[in-house]
Amino acid sequence: MSTTDDLTVMYRPVGPEELELLRQADFRRWPPRLPEQPIFYPVTNEQYAAEIAEKWNVRDSGYGAVTRFQVRKAFVDRYQIQRVGGSHHTEWWVPAEELEELNDNIVGLIEVIGEFTS
16 A cells, blocks of 8 residues: 555556546546445555456456556545455445545546556
C-alpha cells in the first residue's frame, strides 16, 4: 500500500465493460455497482490487481486491465484493510452506497497501468 500524507494509492482490476464505463466518465469516477455488487473492492497493491486481471478478467472476457488511482487518505482511513488470501491479497471493502463519496475523494485521473489478453 502506498500513501503520502494526504493521499492513498488504490488499484483495481477491470474487464472490458468496466473499462468502457470508466472511459465514458473520462477516467474520473467509478460506475455505480450493480444490484448483485454490494461492495466495491479496490486493492492495496499492483501485484494483487494484476493477478486478478490476468487470471479472472482474462478468463471471463479475454481482457483484463489494472487501474491505479489516488484517494484522499482522510476518506480511506474509515475502511479497514481486509486480508482475503495470501499476504499481498489485501483490499478495502467500500459499501456500494458509499461509492459516490469515494468518487468525490479521487484526486486526479484513474489510470490504466497494465493490460492482459488471452
